[in-house]
Amino acid sequence: MTSAEQPTPYGTGKAASPVPPKRVRISYLQQLKDSGGKFAMLTAYDQYTAAIFDEAGIETLLIGDSAANNVMGHETTLPITLDEMIVFAKSVSSGANRALIVCDLPFGSYEVSPAQAIASSVRLMKEAGVQAVKMEGGAHYADHVRSMTAAGIPVMAHIGFTPQSEHALGGYKVQGRGDAAQAVVDDAVALTEAGAFCVLMEMVPAEVAAAVDAAVPVPTIGIGAGSATTGQVLVWQDMAGLGAGKAPRFVKTYADLRTVLSTAAREFADEVRTGVFPGPEHSF
Numbered sequence: 001m002t003s004a005e006q007p008t009p010y011g012t013g014k015a016a017s018p019v020p021p022k023r024v025r026i027s028y029l030q031q032l033k034d035s036g037g038k039f040a041m042l043t044a045y046d047q048y049t050a051a052i053f054d055e056a057g058i059e060t061l062l063i064g065d066s067a068a069n070n071v072m073g074h075e076t077t078l079p080i081t082l083d084e085m086i087v088f089a090k091s092v093s094s095g096a097n098r099a100l101i102v103c104d105l106p107f108g109s110y111e112v113s114p115a116q117a118i119a120s121s122v123r124l125m126k127e128a129g130v131q132a133v134k135m136e137g138g139a140h141y142a143d144h145v146r147s148m149t150a151a152g153i154p155v156m157a158h159i160g161f162t163p164q165s166e167h168a169l170g171g172y173k174v175q176g177r178g179d180a181a182q183a184v185v186d187d188a189v190a191l192t193e194a195g196a197f198c199v200l201m202e203m204v205p206a207e208v209a210a211a212v213d214a215a216v217p218v219p220t221i222g223i224g225a226g227s228a229t230t231g232q233v234l235v236w237q238d239m240a241g242l243g244a245g246k247a248p249r250f251v252k253t254y255a256d257l258r259t260v261l262s263t264a265a266r267e268f269a270d271e272v273r274t275g276v277f278p279g280p281e282h283s284f
């Protein structure tokens with residue numbers, strides 16, 4: 001390995017990427033889009049994972065409302081409140097100082113009006129120290145995005161499958177198939193023209209996501225949206241193999257944390273039961 005190939009917090013240096021700033025800024029993600037680069041986003045809900053992913057060079061961290069499922073044990077993302085999101089977001093903020101930290105606006109915290117969306121976003125930025133918010137919904141939220149942007153709030157748009165609307169959408173379904181493709185592109189264009197700095201797409205056909213990426217000047221992020229987007233996001237427990245049961249098709253599992261933790265817990269319990277732990281070296 002030559003010195004030019006030394007791993008850096010932002011990868012091996014083999015994939016073209018500009019010099020990383022101290023804190024990843026929106027302008028850095030824009031540079032990546034403009035130069036054909038790529039970036040990674042993972043969810044994080046606590047300070048340990050945030051610090052680990054930050055040090056690993058994950059460019060953007062998302063405090064997802066998927067904390068409702070993956071931390072709190074709810075069936076859907078709908079029950080999580082803004083106050084609960086703030087607890088998770090504070091924890092992530094305390095663990096990460098390089099990644100751009102984005103927080104979901106949870107269901108019920110923005111729909112009523114642009115004023116409600118601004119008030120909720122201000123709480124996330126002021127109380128939890130996040131640098132941007134993500135909001136689910138299409139072109140009908142362009143006025144929200146315009147007002148939020150005018151207030152100095154960086155907004156990431158989330159289109160395609162929007163889990164907060166799962167009851168309205170009729171379940172976990174790919175969006176934008178066939179005749180519905182143009183509406184996804186129109187949503188992305190409307191939200192970008194209103195000021196969104198990035199468009200995240202969930203479960204849309206790869207060619208639709210590619211059309212969106214070509215239609216908007218800003219970086220795009222995909223989850224189940226093919227490979228043409230600027231960035232890719234996964235829920236960290238999915239990526240690390242922590243969950244039981246079958247993962248969605250768009251997940252790739254990079255570790256088997258469930259087995260690692262389970263084995264550690266069994267060994268600990270075993271050693272406690274047999275008196276092996278604690279040894280003299282752990283005692284005072």
Ligand SMILES: Nc1nc(=O)c2c([nH]1)NC[C@@H]1CN(c3ccc(C(=O)N[C@@H](CCC(=O)O)C(=O)O)cc3)CN21
Pocket residue numbers: 065066069070077163172173174235237238243247248249250
């Ligand atoms: N652990 C976890 N991972 C996620 O990606 C995630 C969450 N939780 N919670 C919030 C939303 C909900 N999401 C989900 C959850 C399940 C499917 C799913 O079961 N997909 C199936 C069926 C797709 C289809 O019917 O077309 C799949 O095989 O992909 C998809 C998105 C994405 N988000």
Ligand SMILES: CC(C)C(=O)C(=O)O
Pocket residue numbers: 043062063064065066067104200202223233234235
């Ligand atoms: C799946 C990602 C995009 C998300 O919104 C979440 O984790 O809440």
Ligand SMILES: [Mg+2]
Pocket residue numbers: 064065066077104163
């Ligand atoms: Mg979410």
